[in-house]
Amino acid sequence: MIDVRSHAPRLSQKKQTSRSHAPRGNAYLLIFREIGIWVPTQYPKGIKAWEPELLRQPRTVWERENTEFNLRNQSTVMLLHFTKMHGLGNDFMVIDMVSQNVRLPPEKIRRLADRRFGVGFDQLLLVEPPTNPDMDFRYRIFNADGSEVEQCGNGARCFAKFVRDKRLIGRDRIRVQTAGGNIELTIEDNGDVTVDMGLPRLEPEQIPYTADEREETYLMEVDDDIIEMSAVSMGNPHCVYVVDDTQTAPVEKWGPLIEAHPDFPRKCNAGFMQIVSREEINLRVFERGVGETMACGTGACAAVVAGRLRGLLDAHVKVNLPGGSLSIYWAGESSPVMMTGPATRVYEGYTRL
Numbered sequence: 001m002i003d004v005r006s007h008a009p010r011l012s013q014k015k016q017t018s019r020s021h022a023p024r025g026n027a028y029l030l031i032f033r034e035i036g037i038w039v040p041t042q043y044p045k046g047i048k049a050w051e052p053e054l055l056r057q058p059r060t061v062w063e064r065e066n067t068e069f070n071l072r073n074q075s076t077v078m079l080l081h082f083t084k085m086h087g088l089g090n091d092f093m094v095i096d097m098v099s100q101n102v103r104l105p106p107e108k109i110r111r112l113a114d115r116r117f118g119v120g121f122d123q124l125l126l127v128e129p130p131t132n133p134d135m136d137f138r139y140r141i142f143n144a145d146g147s148e149v150e151q152c153g154n155g156a157r158c159f160a161k162f163v164r165d166k167r168l169i170g171r172d173r174i175r176v177q178t179a180g181g182n183i184e185l186t187i188e189d190n191g192d193v194t195v196d197m198g199l200p201r202l203e204p205e206q207i208p209y210t211a212d213e214r215e216e217t218y219l220m221e222v223d224d225d226i227i228e229m230s231a232v233s234m235g236n237p238h239c240v241y242v243v244d245d246t247q248t249a250p251v252e253k254w255g256p257l258i259e260a261h262p263d264f265p266r267k268c269n270a271g272f273m274q275i276v277s278r279e280e281i282n283l284r285v286f287e288r289g290v291g292e293t294m295a296c297g298t299g300a301c302a303a304v305v306a307g308r309l310r311g312l313l314d315a316h317v318k319v320n321l322p323g324g325s326l327s328i329y330w331a332g333e334s335s336p337v338m339m340t341g342p343a344t345r346v347y348e349g350y351t352r353l
Contacts, residue, residue: 078102078352078353079350079351079352079353080095080100080102080350080351080352080353081095081096081100081348081349081350082094082095082119082348082349082350082351083095083096083162083345083346083347083348083349084119084121084345084346084347084348084349085125085158085161085162085343085344085345085346086154086158086294086323086343086344086346087153087154087155087157087158087295087297087323087341087342087343087344088154088294088295088321088323088324088325088326088341088342089293089294089295089322089323089324090122090123090154090155090293090294090295090296090297090323091120091121091122091294091346092121092122092123092124092125092154092155092158093112093113093119093121093123093124093125094125094127094158094159094162095124095125095126095127096127096162096166096168097126097127097128097129098127098128098129098137098168102353104124104126104142105146106142106145106146106147107146108353109124109142109144109146110144110145110146112124112351113144113145113146118351119349119351121144122143122144122287122290122293123141123142123143123144123149123152123155123290124141124142124144125139125140125141125142125152125155125158125159125162126138126139126140126141126142127139127159127162127163127168128140130177131177132177132182134175135175135176135177135182136163136169136174136175136176137159137163137168137169137174137175137176137177138176138177138178139155139156139159139176139177139178139183140178140179141155141178141179143287143288143289143290144289144290145289145290147289148179149179149236149288149289150178150179150180150181150235150236151178151179151180151181151183151197151234151235151236151298152236152297152298153195153197153234153296153297153298153299153300153301153339154295154296154297154341154343155297156176156178156183156185156193156195156297157185157192157193157195157297157339157341157342157343158343158344159176159185160174160185160186160187160193160195160343161187161191161193161343161344161345162345164187165345172186172187173185173186173187174186174187178235179235180233180234180235180236181198181235182198183195183196183197183198183235184196188340191342192340192341192342192343193340193341193342193343194338194339194340195297195338195339195340196336196338197234197235197297197298197301197336197337197338197339198234198235198336198337199333199334199335199336199337200232200233200234200301200302200305200330200333200337201232201233201234201235202214202231202232202233202305202309202333204231206233207231207232207233207237207264208233208237208264208265208266209231209237209263209264210262210263210264210265211231211263216230216309216310217229217230217310218230218231218263220239220258220261220263222254222257222258222261223253223254223257227241228241228242229241230302230305230306230309230310231264231268232302232305232306233302234298234301234302234305234337235298236269236288236298237264237266237267237268237269237288238268238269238270238271238298238299238302238303238306239258239261239264239268239269239270239271240271240273240302240303240306240307241254241258241270241271241272241273242273242274242275242307242312243272243273243274244274245274246272246273246274246282246283246284249272249274249284251270251272251284251286251292252292254270254286255270255286255291255292256286256291258270258286259286259288267288267289268288269285269286269287269288269296269298269299269302270285270286271283271284271285271296271299271302271303271306272284272285272286273303273306273307275307275312275313276320278312278313278314279313279314279316279317279318280317280318280319280320281303281304281307281313281317281318281319281320282320282321283296283299283300283303283319283320283321284321284322285299285321287299293323294321294322294323294324295321295322295323295324295326296321297326297339297341300319300321300326300328300339301328301330301337301339303319304317304319304328304330304337305330305337308330308332315329315330315331315332316328316329317329324341324342325341326339326340326341327339327340327341328340
């Protein structure tokens with residue numbers, strides 16, 4: 001562990017500004033220009049040092065004032081502690097709402113999601129105390145447009161790694177409640193996370209999808225074309241369309257049209273699936289409220305369910321996404337969908353609200 005204070009140059013006595021003349025309401029911060037992370041010169045209670053991989057031995061360090069960072073002097077500024085994470089490139093801002101209490105309305109979430117003026121992310125993940133006494137945590141997901149959604153598979157893996165890294169729980173098996181139902185997360189010996197995503201929902205009213213009765217596939221009009229697709233919910237609605245080649249699939253053109261199709265009253269995630277073999281698929285997903293992402297965990301699960309129901313896939317399938325691969329296992333309709341894959345912490349940070 002490296003204490004960043006040992007890397008900060010001390011100002012000469014002549015250039016020091018007394019505390020009484022320090023501008024009020026400003027945070028006294030270090031800027032590590034090489035990696036673009038702002039960190040306080042003195043840590044809040046419980047945070048003593050930063051990981052070496054976060055520092056990367058920055059070449060230049062600028063200290064605004066040689067004075068201690070003091071939250072009590074920040075009466076007009078609130079600093080929010082967050083962790084940036086990703087699951088195969090599907091990136092998240094993760095916030096511990098067990099030890100922090102902050103209100104984040106949609107307009108503030110949209111500002112934080114901005115990749116030029118904010119932190120930047122596909123989804124915001126909140127770790128909250130459970131409202132169900134049988135669960136360990138409540139897991140809430142917000143898209144970059146500020147809308148709250150029911151489920152996020154890649155986010156669930158990051159959620160598990162986050163609560164273990166933060167020592168919010170000591171077990172490898174974690175029970176979590178979401179708006180889309182309860183799920184169970186297991187941290188494997190190699191660091192990957194397996195998520196029990198529960199049973200897929202296939203009845204039209206459960207997805208929800210507008211149809212008189214459940215069918216294996218449905219016909220839907222998109223951009224004056226009639227396509228054959230599958231409708232599946234993994235706690236959130238998915239449309240799965242089989243293509244010859246994901247590289248040439250009309251994701252950019254058809255993705256937003258399928259997402260907002262009137263047959264999906266709550267909108268949907270649009271998946272474009274290429275069958276490589278009975279044990280492997282390629283997949284691109286245009287996510288509801290976000291756009292195309294590097295990976296979509298629930299999209300991978302929905303694609304395997306759709307392929308299995310159509311007789312195209314076996315129970316154990318490797319799903320290749322732009323950001324990497326997931327392992328999905330589904331034994332059949334009476335069984336839950338199991339997803340296994342990595343979760344990566346990128347950095348810790350603070351931002352002003």
